[in-house]
Amino acid sequence: MMLNKLLLILTCLFAFSLSAYGQEVVVDDSERVEIPVGLYVTSLYDLDMAEKKYTITAWIWSTYDPQLMPKDFKFFNRIEITNARNWAILETENFTIDNPDGTKHSMTKFTAEVNQDWDLTYFPFDKQFITLNIESVELDSTFMKYVPDTENSMLSDNLDLIGWYVKPIQVRSFDYKYPTTFGLQSGAKGVYPRISVVIPMERDGTRMFWTYFLGFFVSYVIISILYFFNRTSLDSRVGLIMSALFACVGNKYTIDILLPSNSVFTLSDLIQIATFFIVGVGLLSSVMILQLMKWERKELAYKIDFAITMLVIVGYPSIIAYGVLEALSQ
Structure with missing residues (x-):
């Protein structure tokens, strides 16, 4: 009995959580006015990963029967871009044509700054899906469909x-x-026709990979040559390690400006963590060598340092190569 009550409570909570979000639904198509909608994208620019946005310029059109629509209906005055920060119609490129069959053809050019949730898991070998959502205003799904x-x-x-x-x-x-009634007295939650436009894109990231992560790769080279300074000048190792650390920090600062914070582990995270790790290994190995030499265990120090160096030389590029191959195979 208690188990049944618990299941009922959990089911109600789950249903309530779903009702708090908007969702795609199926509406009866009978007796709904059909409004054809098309889009011609003329420009796509300002793809800003850090600000999570892009800007688009496009023509949008529709053909409709004025006898079936409200008197003030002109299509462009009954739409909105739901995921846009701001958008504007170009008044000089906005017109309506009267068709011979009595229908009207509306054409409108607009510019919009649109929110975009970039998937940067495999940056700079990422694939993106630019999304634009255009929705009816006032006229809901009980009256019309796109x-x-x-x-x-x-x-x-x-x-x-x-x-x-x-x-x-x-x-x-x-x-x-929508999960809200928008305050309507009918108490019915709003359902509106929507057009979703998706532009699939794939980045050519080879050049960007080397230029954006060059500082990390320079750090790897510096740490890899530390072994050759274990017999002649141990003091030089400290200077090399500091150079590698500065290269890491500078490169990380550049990446943090370019990319937004992310909740998933990315290829960029892998490269950064692996590089800072080998810098730390280089520092700890240098401290260990100094200590062993104080104990007059030079040969042991050289052998351990050689083993660590080989692990760094082979292990670091292997980890990076694994991450890149996984990104390319997505």
Whole structure:
């Protein structure tokens, strides 16, 4: 009996947690006005990883029967970009055409600064899915539905992003249910038609890999040559270790400016942790050698130092290579 009550409570809590978030739902299509919607992307720029945003300029169009719509309906005045920080219609490039069959064709050009949750797990060999969500305002899913114009929705031939391979655009429509009633007296939660535009992109990260992580790789080279200073000048080892540490810290500062904080373990994290680790190993091995020499155990110190050096020389690039191969195989 107690077990049944516990299960009931857990089920209710789970259902309540789901109701607190918006979700994609299925709505009965009967007697809904169909509004075809298409998009032509002319420009995509300001891809800002740290600020989690991008900027897009595009044409959006729709064909509708004015007899079925409200008198003031012009399509562009009944849409919003739900994941945009701000967006604006270019008034000089916004017009409506009267079709011979009595329908109207609305075309609007807009610019939007859009929020984007970048997946930087495998940066700089990452794949991104630029997303733009366009939703109906006021007219909900009980009245109308969007139908994507997949045949004519595309990217401009002039759109060229240096360092990126941009794949064909993906457009789909669905109905989105909000977890709130927006204060309506009916008490019904809002469900609105939405068009989702996705632009798949893949970064060409080979050059960026070497330039952005060069400081870490220089630190690796410095730590790898420490062994050759164990017989002649132990004091020089300290200077080399400090140089490696400064190179690590400087490179980490650059990466932290470029990339936002992330909750997942990334390729960048792997490179940083591995590099700081070998710098620490170099420091500890130097302290150990000095101590062994004070105890007049020079040969043992040289052998241990040689073994540590070989582990660093072989182990570090092996770990980095593993991370890069995993990123390339995604």
